[in-house]
Amino acid sequence: MQEHQHNIKLPDGSIERQTTTLNLGPTHPATHGVFQNILEMDGERIVSAESTVGYIHRAFEKLAERRPLYQITPLTDRLNYCSSPINNMGWHMTCEKLLGVQTPKRVDYLRVIIMELARVADHVICNSVIGVDTGALSVFLYVMQYRELIYEIYEEICGSRLTTNIGRIGGFERNFNATTWEKLERFLKEFPKALKEFENLLMRNRIFMDRTIGAGPISAERALNYGFTGPNLRASGVDYDVRIHTPYSSYQDFNFNIPVGTTGDVYDRWLVRNQEMWESLEIIKQAYQKIQEFKGEEAEVYHANVPEYYLPKKEDVYTKMEALIWHFKIIMGETAIPAGEVYHSVEGGNGELGFYMISDGGRSPYRLHFRRPCFIYYQAYAELVKGAMLADAVAVMSSLNLIAGEMDA
Amino acid sequence: MQALTQKSKPVSREPMSLMEKIYLPAVLKGMSITFSHMFKKKPTVRYPEETRPFSPVFRGLHVLNRDEEGRENCTACGLCAVACPAEAITMEAAERKEGEEHLYREEKYAARYEINMLRCIFCGLCEEACPKDAIYLSETFAPASFARKELVYAKNDLLIPNPKTEPEAFAKAKGLKPIK
Ligand code: SF4
Ligand code: SF4
Numbered sequence: 001m002q003e004h005q006h007n008i009k010l011p012d013g014s015i016e017r018q019t020t021t022l023n024l025g026p027t028h029p030a031t032h033g034v035f036q037n038i039l040e041m042d043g044e045r046i047v048s049a050e051s052t053v054g055y056i057h058r059a060f061e062k063l064a065e066r067r068p069l070y071q072i073t074p075l076t077d078r079l080n081y082c083s084s085p086i087n088n089m090g091w092h093m094t095c096e097k098l099l100g101v102q103t104p105k106r107v108d109y110l111r112v113i114i115m116e117l118a119r120v121a122d123h124v125i126c127n128s129v130i131g132v133d134t135g136a137l138s139v140f141l142y143v144m145q146y147r148e149l150i151y152e153i154y155e156e157i158c159g160s161r162l163t164t165n166i167g168r169i170g171g172f173e174r175n176f177n178a179t180t181w182e183k184l185e186r187f188l189k190e191f192p193k194a195l196k197e198f199e200n201l202l203m204r205n206r207i208f209m210d211r212t213i214g215a216g217p218i219s220a221e222r223a224l225n226y227g228f229t230g231p232n233l234r235a236s237g238v239d240y241d242v243r244i245h246t247p248y249s250s251y252q253d254f255n256f257n258i259p260v261g262t263t264g265d266v267y268d269r270w271l272v273r274n275q276e277m278w279e280s281l282e283i284i285k286q287a288y289q290k291i292q293e294f295k296g297e298e299a300e301v302y303h304a305n306v307p308e309y310y311l312p313k314k315e316d317v318y319t320k321m322e323a324l325i326w327h328f329k330i331i332m333g334e335t336a337i338p339a340g341e342v343y344h345s346v347e348g349g350n351g352e353l354g355f356y357m358i359s360d361g362g363r364s365p366y367r368l369h370f371r372r373p374c375f376i377y378y379q380a381y382a383e384l385v386k387g388a389m390l391a392d393a394v395a396v397m398s399s400l401n402l403i404a405g406e407m408d409a
Numbered sequence: 410m411q412a413l414t415q416k417s418k419p420v421s422r423e424p425m426s427l428m429e430k431i432y433l434p435a436v437l438k439g440m441s442i443t444f445s446h447m448f449k450k451k452p453t454v455r456y457p458e459e460t461r462p463f464s465p466v467f468r469g470l471h472v473l474n475r476d477e478e479g480r481e482n483c484t485a486c487g488l489c490a491v492a493c494p495a496e497a498i499t500m501e502a503a504e505r506k507e508g509e510e511h512l513y514r515e516e517k518y519a520a521r522y523e524i525n526m527l528r529c530i531f532c533g534l535c536e537e538a539c540p541k542d543a544i545y546l547s548e549t550f551a552p553a554s555f556a557r558k559e560l561v562y563a564k565n566d567l568l569i570p571n572p573k574t575e576p577e578a579f580a581k582a583k584g585l586k587p588i589k
């Protein structure tokens with residue numbers, strides 16, 4: 001750029017080389033969250049970018065040191081809020097690992113259903129927002145009603161839509177009711193059509209392809225060096241998926257593929273997410289079938305039998321002394337928690353979400369660390385957008401599926 | 410990169426065909442999809458004239474419950490405050506005096522009970538923690554307000570209407586069908 005300008009004969013007294021500093025964020029509508037990037041712009045091209053973190057840092061890791069285990073679940077809701085059930089389940093599984101709780105198969109499958117629904121909700125937002133950022137608004141609106149349906153399914157189980165606080169240590173707070181199954185069936189029936197239409201509108205659309213192919217690519221090696229996981233790593237061609245490499249919640253019982261890309265550009269990331277939604281649908285169908293096969297008492301199980309950590313039934317609490325005592329002990333966080341160190345990770349909506357907990361046997365963790373994939377992707381952002389056009393920078397950001405809440409914890 | 414598993418499935422990145430490059434047919438096809446959507450059933454709800462049905466376990470605004478005789482259920486055990494991850498609940502306990510049996514179900518009751526709606530995250534853990542069926546989350550949302558003070562709800566704001574004197578309001582707050 002510089003040499004190019006040196007060739008031009010500028011009038012005397014003019015400034016030879018001029019770049020503009022542009023603040024993209026922290027409250028820019030195109031960044032979908034509180035991200036700040038200080039861009040050095042040469043015309044429409046980005047010369048360098050400097051990313052800032054911490055605009056919605058809420059000290060979750062510190063807060064968690066003062067909370068009993070069950071009170072940390074609402075904190076995890078607010079990490080990647082597009083797929084909070086995955087965070088919740090990941091956290092419960094971490095606790096179960098520490099406490100040595102074995103969950104029944106039916107609970108695992110129910111969890112798989114919820115987690116895969118959350119993955120679909122997450123990807124549907126991310127992919128349609130890439131559409132919005134490249135100028136296609138209607139696709140976003142068409143798929144939104146199915147995200148609503150997913151949220152309604154959550155609502156039937158836990159009572160809330162976005163910040164779900166769903167599930168408990170050992171299982172679920174309540175069994176899935178008839179409405180939940182009905183809505184799930186409706187989802188399985190109607191969503192594939194909507195997803196197909198969504199695909200038709202974007203996948204082979206020339207404008208979309210022109211905008212996204214070659215934008216913000218990252219090689220497999222660079223991606224691995226940064227510590228990428230999830231769809232963003234898979235788009236670069238590495239078939240790493242926590243669900244297959246270290247199966248949790250009985251994922252080994254399911255049959256599904258890992259979609260991988262080749263170049264790791266925006267288009268690849270979009271394609272990988274899109275294909276993952278189809279895979280998720282397959283998993284949900286398989287899980288639904290497996291759940292139908294449970295008979296008798298097993299078909300009603302929705303939590304593990306762990307009276308030390310799972311709250312007794314309300315009727316028992318009102319009437320029986322024993323239950324009331326357990327109830328008090330659990331709520332006050334006075335049940336025994338072993339000392340130890342655990343790491344558990346789940347395939348979150350946008351990558352490997354890990355929980356690293358050290359417990360000294362006290363009522364709350366001694367130290368808890370969330371491995372937040374967004375934080376890692378964001379480190380690579382400056383490299384990805386260097387030399388790109390400003391409009392591409394926005395598309396790259398949404399294609400990485402950066403969620404400010406998760407990045408800053 | 411060598412494959413780590415046998416399950417990988419490359420996504421298709423075919424180059425654009427001529428038809429796709431011309432783009433005009435695609436525009437028309439896209440338009441036809443958009444037009445077809447104009448005649449579909451509207452998925453939106455015209456809030457606030459209409460509301461969508463909530464699930465029976467929806468976590469909205471708190472209600473302090475009374476029993477059938479109109480006595481307050483809460484015994485000021487403090488479990489809800491302990492369970493609250495947002496530290497939104499404050500209370501002061503008092504002992505029931507003689508002649509107050511028609512007001513409070515238990516011998517101890519909450520003389521002051523406040524929930525700071527600005528802190529509350531509607532997680533529902535207080536409802537789960539209550540051993541007396543005294544607090545639960547209803548279907549209403551917290552209304553907006555211009556003053557912070559107004560969003561610290563005192564006991565009188567939270568208490569459910571008395572089923573003896575206002576049975577209809579009680580039923581409505583409880584989410585039951587109106588009693589005739
Ligand atoms: S509302 Fe329930 S948990 Fe809270 S103090 Fe009253 S009785 Fe105890
Ligand atoms: S809903 Fe959660 S945050 Fe709100 S008062 Fe109850 S426990 Fe506290």
